[in-house]
Amino acid sequence: MIDPALPLASAGPEDRHVPAPDDPAAVPPSPPPLIIAGHGTRVNSGAEAAYELVDRVRGLLPGVRVEAGFVELTPPTIDEALGAVLADSPAAVVVPLMLGTGGHVREDIPEAIDQAKALHTSATVVRTRHLGSPRQLIEAVHERIAQARGDWPAEETDVLMVGRGCSVTEANADHVRLSRVIFESGGYHQVLSGFIQVVRPSVPDILNQYYASGSRRIVVMPHFLFTGRLDEWVRGHVARFQDAHPDAEVRVADVIGPCDQLAQVVAQRYKEGALRARTTMGSPAYLAGLLLKGRKVVVVGGGCVARRRVPKLLEAGARVHVISPELHKSLLALAEAGAITWHARDYRPHDLHDAWYVLALTDSAEANAAIVDEAESRHTFCVRADNAEAGSAWTPATGDTAGVTVAAITSHDPLRARAIRNRFLEIVSEEGL
Numbered sequence: 001m002i003d004p005a006l007p008l009a010s011a012g013p014e015d016r017h018v019p020a021p022d023d024p025a026a027v028p029p030s031p032p033p034l035i036i037a038g039h040g041t042r043v044n045s046g047a048e049a050a051y052e053l054v055d056r057v058r059g060l061l062p063g064v065r066v067e068a069g070f071v072e073l074t075p076p077t078i079d080e081a082l083g084a085v086l087a088d089s090p091a092a093v094v095v096p097l098m099l100g101t102g103g104h105v106r107e108d109i110p111e112a113i114d115q116a117k118a119l120h121t122s123a124t125v126v127r128t129r130h131l132g133s134p135r136q137l138i139e140a141v142h143e144r145i146a147q148a149r150g151d152w153p154a155e156e157t158d159v160l161m162v163g164r165g166c167s168v169t170e171a172n173a174d175h176v177r178l179s180r181v182i183f184e185s186g187g188y189h190q191v192l193s194g195f196i197q198v199v200r201p202s203v204p205d206i207l208n209q210y211y212a213s214g215s216r217r218i219v220v221m222p223h224f225l226f227t228g229r230l231d232e233w234v235r236g237h238v239a240r241f242q243d244a245h246p247d248a249e250v251r252v253a254d255v256i257g258p259c260d261q262l263a264q265v266v267a268q269r270y271k272e273g274a275l276r277a278r279t280t281m282g283s284p285a286y287l288a289g290l291l292l293k294g295r296k297v298v299v300v301g302g303g304c305v306a307r308r309r310v311p312k313l314l315e316a317g318a319r320v321h322v323i324s325p326e327l328h329k330s331l332l333a334l335a336e337a338g339a340i341t342w343h344a345r346d347y348r349p350h351d352l353h354d355a356w357y358v359l360a361l362t363d364s365a366e367a368n369a370a371i372v373d374e375a376e377s378r379h380t381f382c383v384r385a386d387n388a389e390a391g392s393a394w395t396p397a398t399g400d401t402a403g404v405t406v407a408a409i410t411s412h413d414p415l416r417a418r419a420i421r422n423r424f425l426e427i428v429s430e431e432g433l
Contacts, residue, residue, distance in 0.1 A: 032091040032126075032277045033065035034270045037078045037109050039098070040070035041228035047074045049226040050097070053258035053266070060267040065089070071108045078112035083119055091124040093273035095266055097225065098130045099137075100174055102166035105130045128273040133178045135369055136261035141221060142186055148219045148253035154187045158215045160206045162222045162234050165195030172199055175223065182221075190215070196222075196230050203237040211245055221253045225262065231255055272389040285394050293317030296354050300347045300371050301361030302327040305385050309359055309395065314339055318357070323347045349374045358382040360391065397421040 036057065038050050050068060058066045069081030076084075078094070085092050094113060096105045113125050131137065141161075149157045161182060163175035176193045183191035194206040201209070203220070210218050222234045238250050256262055297313050299306050302324030310331060313320050320340040327335060327342060335342035343351070347367060352358055352374050360371035360382055368384050372391055375382035384391035397418040398405060 030089070031061075031064045032093050032124075032274055033067065033085040033089050034061065035078065035082050035085065035092055035094045036066065036068045036266060037094050037096050037098075037112070038068060038070045038074070038225075039104060040073035041226065042073055043228045043232070046226040046228040046231075049258045050074070053097075053226075053263060056258060056260065056263035057266050057270075060263055061270060064270070069112070071104050071112070078109060079115040082113060082116035082125065086116060086120040086123045086125075090122070091126070091277045093270050093277055094125060094127045095269045095273065096127070096130045097266065099132070099223065099225065100164065100166070100168075100171035101130050102164070102168045102171040106168065124277055126273040126277045128269040131262075131265055131269070132174070133181065134265055134268075135366060135373070136264050137256065138178075138181060138185065140256050140259055140261040141182060141223065144253040144256065145182075145186065145188075145219050145221055148221075148251040149217075150251070152217050152219075155189055156217055157188050158210050158218045159183075159186070159188050159191040160203065160210070160218060160220045161191060161193050162203055162220060162224075163193065163195050164224065164230060165198040167198060178223070196233055203234060204241060207237070207241045207250065211241075211248055216248045218248065218250045219253055220250060222255050224255045226257065227255055268390065275389050287396075290316070290357060292357060294319065295356040296321060297357045297359070298323065298352055298355040299359045299361060300324070300351070300367070301359075301363070301385070302331055302342075303361065303363070304328060305361045306359070307331055309361070310334065310340060312398070321351070321355075323351050324362075347371060352378055352380060355380055357393070359385070359395075361385045 034057070036050075036054055041047055041050075050070075054066055054068045058064075065085060067081045067085060069076055069078035071078065082092060082094065094109065096109050098105050109127065113127060117123055117125055145157075145159060159182065161175070161179040163172065165172065172195065175195070179191045179193040182188070190210070192201075192206050192209070194201050194203045196203060207218065207220075220234060220238055222231050224230055235252055238252050242248070242250050292313065293316065295318055297318040298321050299310060299313070300323045302322055306322065306324070307328040307330050310320055310322065311334075314334070321343065322331060322335070322340050323343045323345070325345060327344075331340065331342075334340045347362070347370075349370075352371075355375075355378075358371065358375045358380055360368040360375075362368055362371075365386055368386055369390065372382050372384050376392060381393040382391050383393045383395050388394055397420070399421050
């Protein structure tokens with residue numbers, strides 16, 4: 001492969017530069033520090049939980065400086081924490097510790113970053129996406145609900161998912177969408193959405209609606225990261241409802257808390273941001289040529305992207321297994337000819353057994369994330385088509401000419417990679433290299 005950051009001319013043995021021990025080029029760049037940008041709380045136990053999460057994230061990111069900053073109430077502020085790390089580092093990654101994309105994510109955190117950068121104008125600061133509701137946090141919600149409902153069967157339990165509520169419609173809609181995901185993946189009798197502030201339906205609204213429909217077993221899930229005033233308000237609403245309706249039983253689940261699942265999501269967001277923070281260094285990928293002849297490669301998804309990738313894998317001599325309920329017609333022809341092994345069903349974790357290389361090419365972000373996680377646990381490199389930064393390998397733009405294969409990888413710009421590849425091909429062809 002050819003890295004576009006390198007010159008085309010190759011150096012002979014006498015030209016090779018061996019860095020001296022004190023040469024900066026001999027020292028690999030340090031990973032950028034991480035600032036976890038939280039909300040802040042007046043409740044001490046909530047602040048302590050936030051710092052417990054910071055410690056967990058540090059354990060998942062050895063060698064990375066991890067600090068916390070807060071929008072309000074809990075010191076230090078985000079700009080103070082960020083300014084402190086930028087005094088020692090040319091770059092940093094900020095991960096919003098927020099479940100939804102409300103005002104803090106859209107306004108307060110960017111403003112804090114701008115304040116810190118005003119004092120460090122040459123610094124690179126990457127703000128990642130908020131946490132959202134990835135698989136790990138959905139698992140954590142189900143665990144909290146299960147702990148609260150105890151011996152109640154799931155199918156006899158109604159769940160109230162309580163969101164923060166804000167003036168941003170998209171954030172409120174995301175909470176309603178999450179409730180649907182919890183309903184379909186948990187097997188509960190009903191799951192409805194309520195909010196603790198700003199918008200309706202409120203917690204009392206949904207509790208009364210459940211009671212009027214005959215529900216007498218209700219689990220209230222405060223969908224917050226840590227305990228605080230919002231959690232206390234939810235419990236207050238429930239206590240008042242319970243006093244007024246003694247024939248119903250309402251159990252309040254714990255908040256998500258500083259658990260392993262939350263730490264894993266924060267670490268993943270950091271890794272996505274750290275790739276972007278290194279864009280001034282060229283592509284962060286380590287270029288290597290995979291010799292796949294006779295080795296098992298698993299492709300999950302049978303659509304247009306798979307149609308482009310599979311023939312290249314076959315040219316490399318790989319034993320290709322395609323996992324997909326349906327296949328593109330060109331792939332179907334390959335399956336009928338015996339060139340690939342087609343498993344006509346959805347993906348299962350054991351499909352990656354003995355795989356040397358994996359491509360997650362489905363239309364489902366959740367499925368692709370699960371494939372990447374399983375591949376990671378098996379130490380198998382995995383390309384993720386819908387979110388390249390979340391995978392562990394990237395597919396370069398490649399081309400062949402005059403017995404030479406050239407490849408280009410950039411940082412987040414496939415069109416540029418293809419243009420560079422085409423230019424390389426022109427040079428090789430025109431100059432007979």
